[in-house]
Amino acid sequence: xxxxxxxxxxxxxxxxxxxxxxxxxxxxxxxxxxxxxxxxxxxxxxxxxxxxxxxxxxxxxxxxxxxxxxxxxxxxxxxxxxxxxxxxxxxxxxxxxxxxxxxxxxxxxxxxxxxxxxxxxxxxxxxxxxxxxxxxxxxxxxxxxxxxxxxxxxxxxxxxxxxxxxxxxxxxxxxxxxxxxxxxxxxxxxxxxxxxxxxxxxxxxxxxxxxxxxxxxxxxxxxxxxxxxxxxxxxxxxxxxxxxxxxxxxxxxxxxxxxxxxxxxxxxxxxxxxxxxxxxxxxxxxxxxxxxxxxxxxxxxxxxxxxxxxxxxxxxxxxxxxxxxxxxxxxxxxxxxxxxxxxxxxxxxxxxxxx
Amino acid sequence: xxxxxxxxxxxxxxxxxxxxxxxxxxxxxxxxxxxxxxxxxxxxxxxxxxxxxxxxxxxxxxxxxxxxxxxxxxxxxxxxxxxxxxxxxxxxxxxxxxxxxxxxxxxxxxxxxxxxxxxxxxxxxxxxxxxxxxxxxxxxxxxxxxxxxxxxxxxxxxxxxxxxxxxxxxxxxxxxxxxxxxxxxxxxxxxxxxxxxxxxxxxxxxxxxxxxxxxxxxxxxxxxxxxxxxxxxxxxxxxxxxxxxxxxxxxxxxxxxxxxxxxxxxxxxxxxxxxxxxxxxxxxxxxxxxxx
Numbered sequence: 001x002x003x004x005x006x007x008x009x010x011x012x013x014x015x016x017x018x019x020x021x022x023x024x025x026x027x028x029x030x031x032x033x034x035x036x037x038x039x040x041x042x043x044x045x046x047x048x049x050x051x052x053x054x055x056x057x058x059x060x061x062x063x064x065x066x067x068x069x070x071x072x073x074x075x076x077x078x079x080x081x082x083x084x085x086x087x088x089x090x091x092x093x094x095x096x097x098x099x100x101x102x103x104x105x106x107x108x109x110x111x112x113x114x115x116x117x118x119x120x121x122x123x124x125x126x127x128x129x130x131x132x133x134x135x136x137x138x139x140x141x142x143x144x145x146x147x148x149x150x151x152x153x154x155x156x157x158x159x160x161x162x163x164x165x166x167x168x169x170x171x172x173x174x175x176x177x178x179x180x181x182x183x184x185x186x187x188x189x190x191x192x193x194x195x196x197x198x199x200x201x202x203x204x205x206x207x208x209x210x211x212x213x214x215x216x217x218x219x220x221x222x223x224x225x226x227x228x229x230x231x232x233x234x235x236x237x238x239x240x241x242x243x244x245x246x247x248x249x250x251x252x253x254x255x256x257x258x259x260x261x262x263x264x265x266x267x268x269x270x271x272x273x274x275x276x277x278x279x280x281x282x283x284x285x286x287x288x289x290x291x292x293x294x295x296x297x298x299x300x301x302x303x304x305x306x307x308x309x310x311x312x313x314x315x316x317x318x319x320x321x322x323x324x325x326x327x328x329x330x331x332x333x334x335x336x337x338x339x340x341x342x343x344x345x346x347x348x349x350x351x352x353x354x355x
Numbered sequence: 356x357x358x359x360x361x362x363x364x365x366x367x368x369x370x371x372x373x374x375x376x377x378x379x380x381x382x383x384x385x386x387x388x389x390x391x392x393x394x395x396x397x398x399x400x401x402x403x404x405x406x407x408x409x410x411x412x413x414x415x416x417x418x419x420x421x422x423x424x425x426x427x428x429x430x431x432x433x434x435x436x437x438x439x440x441x442x443x444x445x446x447x448x449x450x451x452x453x454x455x456x457x458x459x460x461x462x463x464x465x466x467x468x469x470x471x472x473x474x475x476x477x478x479x480x481x482x483x484x485x486x487x488x489x490x491x492x493x494x495x496x497x498x499x500x501x502x503x504x505x506x507x508x509x510x511x512x513x514x515x516x517x518x519x520x521x522x523x524x525x526x527x528x529x530x531x532x533x534x535x536x537x538x539x540x541x542x543x544x545x546x547x548x549x550x551x552x553x554x555x556x557x558x559x560x561x562x563x564x565x566x567x568x569x570x571x572x573x574x575x576x577x578x579x580x581x582x583x584x585x586x587x588x589x590x591x592x593x594x595x596x597x598x599x600x601x602x603x604x605x606x607x608x609x610x611x612x613x614x615x616x617x618x619x620x621x622x623x624x625x626x627x628x629x630x631x632x633x634x635x636x637x638x639x640x641x642x643x644x645x646x647x
Contacts, residue, residue, distance in 0.1 A: 053542050074548035086539035090561045099557075100547035147547075 003029040003187045004050070004155060008059035011045055011211070019045050020211035022059065030185040032178070036198035036234070037208035043191045044159055046208070050189060051080050051157050063154060074103075079148035080157040083164065085140045087132040087147075093119075094128040097147045104151075118150045121180075138169045145177070149184065156181070158190040162197065174200060195235055199223075207231045228352045229271045232345055238276050238304060243317045244349065245272040252346075255316055258289050258309060262341065269349030276304065276322035278343035287336035291319055293329055303327040310334060385626065391619035403616075410620035419596060420604070420621075427600040430514060431578035438518040439570055442525030443563075447555070449526070450533045460530065467523035471581070475588025478516035482589075502590060506597030509590045513598050516589055517582045525570050532566035533559065572636045580629065601625055 004027040011020040020042045027033050035043040048054040050061060052073035061068045068076050079100075087096050094115055101111045119125045122142045132140055141161060148156055161177070162170045178201055181188050192198055198205055199219040207214045207222065207230070215227040219235075226232035232240045246253045247270045251261040254272065282288075290310040297304040303323045309316030321337065329335055346355040392410055396403040414420050449459050466474070481489045484501040493500040502509040536559055544554045560567075583602050586592060592599035592607055599607060605625065609618025 051542075051546060053545070073542070073546045078546065080543070080546050082539045082543060084537065084539055086537065086543040088540060088544075088558060090564075099544070099549070103548035103553065147543075151547075 002026050003031070003064060004189070005062040006046075006050070006059065007062070009046070009049065009056055009061060010058035011042070011049060011054065012057040018211065020049075023206075023208075023211075023213050025206060025213065025216065027187055027189070029187055032181055032188045032190065032201060032203045033206060034190045034192060034198040034202035034204075035206045035208055036192055036195060038234075039193055041208040042211035043193075043208045045211075047080075047157055047159055047189060047191045050076075050155070051078055052076050077154045078157055079151050079153040079155075080159065081141075081144045081148050081161045083160040085132075085144040085161075085164075087140060087143055089132050092129050092131060093124060093135070093143050093146075096132070096143055097150050100147065100151050114150050115146075118146045121149075122146050137165050138173065141165060141173055145180070149180070154187065156186050156188040156190075158188065160192055161190075162192070163194070170197075177201065195237060199235065205235075207234055209234075225354065226273075226345060227354050229273065229347045230352070232273050232347070236275055238320050238322065240273045240275045240345065241279075241317075241319050242271050242273045243319075245270055247346075255309065255311055255313075258311070258316075260288060260339065262344075264346070264355070266346075266348065266355050270355065271347040271349055271352075273345035273347070274339050274343055276320040278340065279319070279321045280338045280340065281323065282336045282338040284336055286338060288338045289336075291321065291335045291337055292316070293331055293333055293335055296327070296329060296331065298326055298328070300326065305329065305335065307335065388619045388622045388626075391616055392623045394616050396615045406616070410616045411623075413617060414620050414624070422596055423599050423601055423604045426510075426596070426598065427579065427602075430510065430517075430582075430598070430600055431575050433510075433514045434517045434521065434578040434582070435571055435574035437514060438521040438574055439525050439529075439567070441518070442522045442570075443529050445522070446526050446529035446533055449530060463526050464523045466520055467527075469520065471520065471584030472588045474520045475516050475585040478512060478519070478585075479589045482512050503594060506594055509594060509598045512589055513582070513586050516585045517578060520585070521574060521577055525574065528566050528570055529563065532563045536562050572632065576629075576632055576636070579632070580625070601628075 004025075006023055006025040008022045008024060009020070010018065010022045012018045023046060025033070035046060037043050045054055049056050050068075052068070052071060052075075056069045063076060063078075088099065091099065097115045097118065098111050101114060106114075115128070116125065119128055122145065124139070124142055124146055127135060127139060127143075132143065135143065141164075144161065158177075162173055165173060174197055177190075190201060192201075202219055204216060204218055205222055206216045209230050215222055215231045217225075222231055222235045226235060226240075229242050233242055243254055247262070247264055247266050247268060251259050251263075252270070252272050253259050260272075284290075291305070291307040292310045293305055293307040295306040297306070301324065303326060305321040305323065305327070306318070307321070308318050319337075321335070347353060348355055393405060393407060394403040395406045395409070445463055449456070449463060452459050469477075479487075481487050482500065482502060484490050484503065487500075490500040500508060502512045540558055540562075541554055544558045549557060579600070580602055582600065583606065586598055586600065586603050587606075590598045592603045601621065602625065605618050605621045608614050608621065612618075
């Protein structure tokens with residue numbers, strides 16, 4: 001069943017600025033959707049429009065078939081977790097979680113039951129009488145989630161909820177959020193700028209760029225078949241190698257020095273891409289090109305090698321190679337590489353669409 | 356950070372002007388008052404006689420003094436409560452204004468720059484029973500306004516005049532306090548189903564409590580000690596004793612009634628009250644509720 005539908009939803013400000021031209025998205029019940037993009041891409045604005053904290057300028061938002069554009073945030077049956085948690089500082093953890101239920105006129109004993117259930121689920125039972133300032137970052141985060149869960153809303157909205165936590169806690173909370181969402185089965189819309197968070201949490205991802213949905217799909221769809229160079233560069237770490245090139249009769253010409261044979265009907269400017277993990281070490285005879293090594297990053301389990309494609313003029317395109325396991329090639333030495341055709345990504349330079 | 360001066364003399368030299376001002380205009384008169392409180396002086400200041408605590412004894416057996424204390428309390432709390440409520444209302448409204456925000460805020464701050472006596476005269480004219488526009492309007496509305504005869508009306512007048520001046524100050528602090536409340540808290544409360552009214556009383560107002568408490572103390576101190584100008588320009592403490600606050604009584608008894616000793620004893624009592632209020636103020640403001 002489709003739960004949330006955004007139909008040509010757009011946001012224009014009174015000064016004429018179109019933050020979001022038009023976004024179409026339909027979310028299934030229980031689905032975990034992540035809105036991801038660089039800062040300023042409109043992802044938070046879009047989330048706030050769903051929450052009712054920002055007005056919807058054009059298009060329509062429907063939750064369970066009902067038009068929501070004119071409804072107050074409280075009438076939309078959504079719950080939101082804010083980046084700074086937005087816990088009420090003068091209220092105890094219990095009161096923070098009970099506030100929304102009290103406002104809805106729920107009976108006191110029922111509130112107590114609900115809050116203690118959720119608190120137990122999140123391991124907050126011991127902390128119910130504390131004030132937010134007496135909690136650690138991770139605990140505050142949990143309270144913020146508890147406050148959202150206790151109301152049993154139709155939709156959860158998360159606005160970069162993990163960005164104020166340290167790296168270790170972030171990984172832990174990420175797993176917890178995913179497990180909780182699975183258990184509760186609540187439709188979720190989650191905003192982040194962190195592609196790892198996006199890839200690991202999402203059933204489907206929406207990559208936003210300048211207020212436009214560049215691509216919507218499962219994390220693996222986006223990884224395997226990015227629709228635009230923007231998505232290609234955004235998903236995956238380190239990012240995909242993207243090089244401006246020309247497609248001719250002979251194949252792909254890069255920097256006028258390197259030709260990769262390919263028969264394709266398209267002619268003219270393209271963006272050629274290959275992920276760092278798909279480049280393979282080879283020898284001089286079989287290699288597609290040589291890489292002049294500039295820096296080596298050894299991470300133990302893998303090694304990132306930064307270099308430039310070796311050309312006669314000496315200013316080849318920069319390339320990153322990701323090899324598994326430890327490698328220690330000399331800086332400034334040459335490394336022979338092949339780029340398997342099956343892993344190439346080609347985009348039209350003009351339309352920025354996948355070929 | 357500590358800065359150390361090579362010579363011992365220079366820091367004192369730099370402090371000297373402030374120390375002189377404090378000594379000449381604050382410490383010396385205070386000492387004089389303290390001394391005078393134990394003497395009885397003739398009206399022309401030609402002779403005086405040590406009488407110990409008699410001035411204080413007179414003071415604390417004088418029903419008029421207690422009457423004045425009550426007047427001061429009524430006056431001060433009225434000024435503080437009316438001033439703060441109106442300022443909060445204005446601050447909440449100014450905080451919601453989007454267009455021309457700066458103009459509103461600037462206009463609302465202006466009255467603070469008006470001298471107390473001028474503020475007094477302004478309201479005195481507006482409320483003058485024979486020609487004041489507000490008094491005349493009140494008459495057509497059926498209220499017989501004459502603060503020269505009616506003590507309660509006189510009290511209302513001095514409260515209005517004193518409050519008007521203090522609203523700007525309160526407004527500034529409330530506005531800053533409101534702007535410090537994170538927007539996301541209000542949004543969270545909106546999602547939690549609280550009406551705008553409820554959001555204000557359950558979220559915003561409690562978060563303003565440090566500001567509110569600070570302003571309560573400041574306003575009480577203001578009403579207690581800094582409203583002489585307003586009262587002198589409007590009612591001169593009258594009719595009868597109905598607007599004679601403790602500070603006005605010090606002036607009235609000392610310089611009009613020429614009872615310098617009694618007036619000095621009153622100022623010593625006032626000094627004690629100021630001290631007490633300062634202690635309370637610092638105690639609570641130091642321990643101001645910390646929200647993070």
